[in-house]
Amino acid sequence: MSKKEIKSKSRSVYYHRAQFLKTDSFSIDKTLEQMLNQAWDQLDTTPERTFYAGDEKSLVGMKRSSKIAKLSKGNKDCTVFSIGTYEAGASANTITDPNLEQVELEADTIDAPEDREFLDGEGFVCVYGNHIFMSPAANLRAGNVNGFMESMLIHGGFEQAASAIEIHQIADIDKVNTIEEEGVKNIVVNASTYLSSLEYIKRVSPNTKAPTVLRKFTNMVKSQFDLFCDDDTDAEVIEKSGINTKIVVSHDSRVSGDNARHGHEKVKETAKLLAGTDVSGYTITTKKDTTLTHDDLVLKRVVSVPRHGKTVHLDKMWLKLVEVLEAYESKGILEQ
Incomplete structure (x- = not known):
């Protein structure tokens, strides 16, 4: 045999x-x-x-x-x-092995x-x-x-x-460098996917601590459900009603000046921060139209x-x- x-x-x-x-x-x-x-x-x-x-x-x-x-x-x-x-x-x-008699x-x-x-x-x-x-x-x-x-x-x-x-x-340092070199046109967040990934992380690793900037970003995402929440939690709104929302954080490259440069740096730093976390549900598009998701960014x-x-x-x-x-x-x- x-x-x-x-x-x-x-x-x-x-x-x-x-x-x-x-x-x-x-x-x-x-x-x-x-x-x-x-x-x-x-x-x-x-x-x-x-x-x-x-x-x-x-x-x-x-x-x-x-x-x-x-x-x-x-x-x-x-x-x-x-x-x-x-x-x-x-x-x-x-299951039984599939065969022609079944x-x-x-x-x-x-x-x-x-x-x-x-x-x-x-x-x-x-x-x-x-x-x-x-x-x-x-x-x-x-x-x-x-x-x-x-x-x-x-x-x-x-x-x-x-x-x-x-x-x-x-994160993959080459992909982070891409964000640094090409800049960020926008960050698109699928709110339900983003929050679901956070809930999963909290459930399996309850002691996980998020950086302050990420907490602020997450609060912004959560606020999108305030209109629909009543007494329900975000997770209950998503599960019961099927409501979802997408958030676009963008930078207008037509605007110039120190404030505009500072604004772009904030968007870029947020993108790099997301790249170094376990959360998913976002897509980063650079100013050269390179698209990067969580799966692309992790090393x-x-x-x-x-x-x-x-x-x-x-x-x-x-x-x-x-x-x-x-x-x-x-x-x-x-x-x-």
Whole structure:
């Protein structure tokens, strides 16, 4: 019997960076990597590393290891781990193989074996200092990964660090330079998509803190629903009534003078700020008519990894994360 061919699967790797707000009452003197490792040592069983993620799903820290990254300043240790998401006691759906004798199909269910759960998604993470390289999944997104790390800090004895942490997705510097060089004609915001993405981030990562300018921008977007809200929340208005609105923030290049230049700088800085966040639902058009969405702006690399059922081979995925760390470090991206 011939051995079954192992196919490859494409996974996207994203770069995030953690920073900690400074306060007069306390300071953080450890890196995210150091604290996560200490927390993992403290929470040394899988139930202790299992956290509720909403919608009846849980996140579990599955496995951790240390890898060596070949960096410009020599070989350095980095930490890799995997996270799984599952719904306790949930069944999976199956269908029969389509064949010429069938006119239609109907899904049936199958229960997981005893003492097992169906894995709905698996995320892979490499942390080097405060640098985070992650490959989320369709059912385990970047916000879930960030939420898991925050929960690890809280339950592992680093509550103050968890309250002060900010995790930012890093934008593609070439695309940010495009905004800088070409200027911004307009930013078009689909209000419902924008607010929905924010709600999702808050749900899976409740400690996420938005910069002041982004909060002001978000308040402007939310204000578009004030006419329709009554006592309903923005989310309820969108869900119940189907009402949506689009906002266009533009700069008229025909206007000249210091105030006009200052106005354009504000629009441009807002565009660059959006590029460095996890929110979506906007399109930036430059003055040379280059269009950029959230997917265009985030820094990511697509890698090919052998499949392992519905997920990918663990150790080979970890090695790909380390390779991305090495590549970005050699290009100086970690210092940008």
